[in-house]
Amino acid sequence: MKNYIKIFSVFLLVSFCSVPTKKSNAIFGEVEFASKEQAISLLSKEDAYTKRLSKFDIDAKLQKAGGTKKELVDLTASQSLDWSKEEIDNVKEALENIKKSI
Numbered sequence: 001m002k003n004y005i006k007i008f009s010v011f012l013l014v015s016f017c018s019v020p021t022k023k024s025n026a027i028f029g030e031v032e033f034a035s036k037e038q039a040i041s042l043l044s045k046e047d048a049y050t051k052r053l054s055k056f057d058i059d060a061k062l063q064k065a066g067g068t069k070k071e072l073v074d075l076t077a078s079q080s081l082d083w084s085k086e087e088i089d090n091v092k093e094a095l096e097n098i099k100k101s102i
Contacts, residue, residue: 031092034083036081043076046073050069050072058072
């Protein structure tokens with residue numbers, strides 16, 4: 001069970017924090033890690049997830065009453081960071097291990 005949780009965690013990490021490339025192919029394919037600027041741009045756009053957020057969801061995530069969706073999107077985007085070389089190496093190694101076990 002722990003292996004499935006690790007695999008799922010890496011999948012989510014790569015899905016939400018990387019940018020698909022035109023070279024993408026089967027499982028994982030080529031992975032390009034989003035820069036801070038790319039992440040800010042991607043996270044600043046309204047998407048299916050943010051469209052479904054209720055007023056309660058927004059207030060809970062902002063930890064205050066009366067918050068707006070724009071505040072939440074801006075806060076989320078402002079939390080973006082560049083990937084460190086160590087983080088990139090760790091994710092690439094994890095992906096390679098997953099590929100081998102599939």
